[in-house]
Amino acid sequence: MQDPGSFLDELLAASGAKPDRLLQHLIAVQNRYSYIPDEAISFLATRLDTPPVQIHSIIEFYAFLHPQARGEYDIRFSDNITDRMLGNKALMKGMCKKLGVEPGVPRPDGKVSVEMTSCTGLCDQGPALLVNGMAVSKLTEERIHKIVGLIEGGVANAQNIHDLREFRANCDILVAVGSCAITGGIPAMRNRFDLKGCLEEAYIHGIGVENPHVPNDVEIPLLLDKVHPIHEVVRVDYFLPGCPPRADTFWKFLTDVVAGNAVCFPYSLIHYD
Numbered sequence: 239m240q241d242p243g244s245f246l247d248e249l250l251a252a253s254g255a256k257p258d259r260l261l262q263h264l265i266a267v268q269n270r271y272s273y274i275p276d277e278a279i280s281f282l283a284t285r286l287d288t289p290p291v292q293i294h295s296i297i298e299f300y301a302f303l304h305p306q307a308r309g310e311y312d313i314r315f316s317d318n319i320t321d322r323m324l325g326n327k328a329l330m331k332g333m334c335k336k337l338g339v340e341p342g343v344p345r346p347d348g349k350v351s352v353e354m355t356s357c358t359g360l361c362d363q364g365p366a367l368l369v370n371g372m373a374v375s376k377l378t379e380e381r382i383h384k385i386v387g388l389i390e391g392g393v394a395n396a397q398n399i400h401d402l403r404e405f406r407a408n409c410d411i412l413v414a415v416g417s418c419a420i421t422g423g424i425p426a427m428r429n430r431f432d433l434k435g436c437l438e439e440a441y442i443h444g445i446g447v448e449n450p451h452v453p454n455d456v457e458i459p460l461l462l463d464k465v466h467p468i469h470e471v472v473r474v475d476y477f478l479p480g481c482p483p484r485a486d487t488f489w490k491f492l493t494d495v496v497a498g499n500a501v502c503f504p505y506s507l508i509h510y511d
Contacts, residue, residue: 241277242267242270242271242277242281242469243277243281245267246263246278246281246282246285248269248328248493249263250263250268250285251265253266255285255286256286257286257287257288259288260282260288260293260296261296261300261332263282263286264282264293264296264297264303265303268302268304269305271302271307271370272304272308272309272310272312273305273306273307273308274297274303274304274305279293279294279297282289283350283461289478295489301355301356307344308344308350308351309339309344309345309348309349309350309352310348310349310350310352311349311350311351311370312350312351312355312368312369312370313333313350313351313352313353313367313369314352314354314358314367314368314369315329315330315352315353315354315355315358315365315366315367316353316354316355316356316357316358316364316365316366316367316368317355317356317357318356318357318361318364318369319353320326320361320363320364321364321366324364324365325365326354326364326365326377326408328379329365329378329379329382330352330354330375332379332382333352333382334352337350337352337508339351343352355368358373360373360375363376364376364377366375369403373485374496381496386409386410386411386412386413386492386495387405387408387409387411387412387413388413388415389402389405389413389414389415389419389468390415390416390419390482391416391418391423391425391464392419392421392422392423392425392426392466392467392468393417393466393467393468393471394425394461394462394464394465395452395457395459395460395461395462396459396460398459398462401463401473402471402472403472404473405472406472406473411475411476411495412473412474412475412476413475413476413477413478413491414467414468414469414474414475414476414477414478415478415482415483416478416479416480416481416482416483417479417480417481418481419467419468420463420467420468420469420477420479421467422466422467423481425465426464426466427466428435428465429465432435433461433462433463436481437452437461440454441453445485476491476501479493480508480510484507486507487503487507487508489498490503490504490507491503
């Protein structure tokens with residue numbers, strides 16, 4: 239994590255270094271970092287002339303403020319009496335097993351965290367959960383296990399193949415996102431040339447190259463002779479065209495999948511003429 243000092247300097251300059259705006263500042267910090275780091279608490283305590291213990295007490299009071307890091311995708315199951323009657327705990331247990339994560343503990347790769355939270359105001363639509371604050375209601379076991387993988391970029395090296403096969407093995411729905419994933423895109427322009435020639439042109443004969451040599455560190459994934467669209471390596475369920483696809487296209491696709499509807503894009507979302 240980068241030092242939050244510069245971010246907080248800009249935040250306080252824009253909205254004012256006033257103690258009565260402390261809660262708004264904490265929300266802004268969490269939106270930026272997914273939690274409230276200690277460095278931010280110390281910074282705010284000094285600049286707002288507020289005791290650190292007071293800041294900690296506010297963070298502990300509000301369930302949606304976090305003193306520890308959360309997953310990049312923070313999933314919170316609503317936990318009230320109606321959700322419990324509809325089986326929210328069994329659903330959360332199933333999701334944790336599917337994602338390989340312990341309740342309340344971010345997965346080691348930092349991608350996801352899952353836990354219970356207080357009532358989300360969706361009692362009539364339970365069981366429900368929040369994903370980074372976005373509500374998903376009327377959950378079922380089938381919907382819980384419907385994991386969607388969004389893949390950007392073509393397949394250019396051996397690590398790409400490994401990662402792509404892992405996604406396919408663990409995702410119910412795999413989506414090729416954007417031109418490079420669908421066709422190989424600009425990186426595939428090298429397919430017209432010999433790989434050895436491309437490497438030598440870039441690392442040996444290129445303008446301004448110092449210490450000319452082709453890197454061969456074992457940490458560098460082995461390049462493939464050609465760049466491939468992902469559907470040439472694994473089965474792909476949906477294709478979202480564009481470079482990148484429009485936000486409206488993502489929203490239409492994801493809302494259809496969550497609702498269990500057939501995905502159908504209007505022409506306005508996928509035309510580029």
